[in-house]
């Protein structure tokens with residue numbers, strides 16, 4: 001049985017259909033790339049999954065339960081976490097405190113006051129950020145700021161990560177290092193959906209790629225199959241982006 005499943009997911013904004021009857025599954029331990037030209041609906045899929053947008057139609061299942069229209073904290077408690085496109089660290093707090101915030105219980109009445117220093121060290125170490133724990137976010141280079149966003153997501157102990165443009169703004173070495181880290185996270189048991197425009201990074205990383213265009217799935221297959229797919233080439237030709 002798959003870990004994650006979209007069945008006929010549809011999201012309308014007034015007359016605009018941003019996601020149109022989209023279905024795909026992700027197996028436990030898989031890394032699936034979700035690609036498509038600008039405005040094709042990728043972020044909307046993540047926003048619906050994380051309970052940020054109310055779904056217009058269809059359903060979302062995770063780990064045997066239907067999670068459609070769960071509130072964001074309920075989705076996270078079920079084991080799904082998202083790394084958004086934007087980095088939003090709290091600049092007045094060092095890296096360690098930024099990670100700790102994501103381990104604090106929702107209820108102010110809870111006894112446990114978030115992760116210990118050792119646990120925070122371990123979350124940071126999973127993404128090579130353990131040497132930066134005392135630094136302030138605005139002292140960090142771009143790649144480390146992005147790693148901090150991943151460490152925050154890891155601090156929620158997810159079974160599955162939704163990664164929105166993790167390679168954006170990174171140089172080739174940084175992309176290669178991040179691909180290696182994601183492979184390690186997968187070996188530790190984390191399943192992933194990765195949205196990115198960097199096909200090089202995705203070709204190395206993804207087991208399977210789902211391509212959407214105008215909110216609908218137009219292709220699904222191995223990275224090699226997708227690179228040769230005529231419908232995919234046409235969709236990207238019609239946009240201003242190169243695939």
Ligand SMILES: Nc1ncnc2c1ncn2[C@@H]1O[C@H](COP(=O)(O)OP(=O)(O)OP(=O)(O)O)[C@@H](O)[C@H]1O
Nearest residue numbers: 013016017018036037038039040041042043044045
């Ligand atoms: N909150 C919203 N209100 C109205 N329209 C929206 C909203 N969010 C997204 N859209 C529209 O839905 C469509 C899909 O947008 P979405 O951001 O999901 O695409 P995307 O594939 O993630 O694009 P990009 O690659 O540029 O990030 C676009 O036409 C966008 O303008």
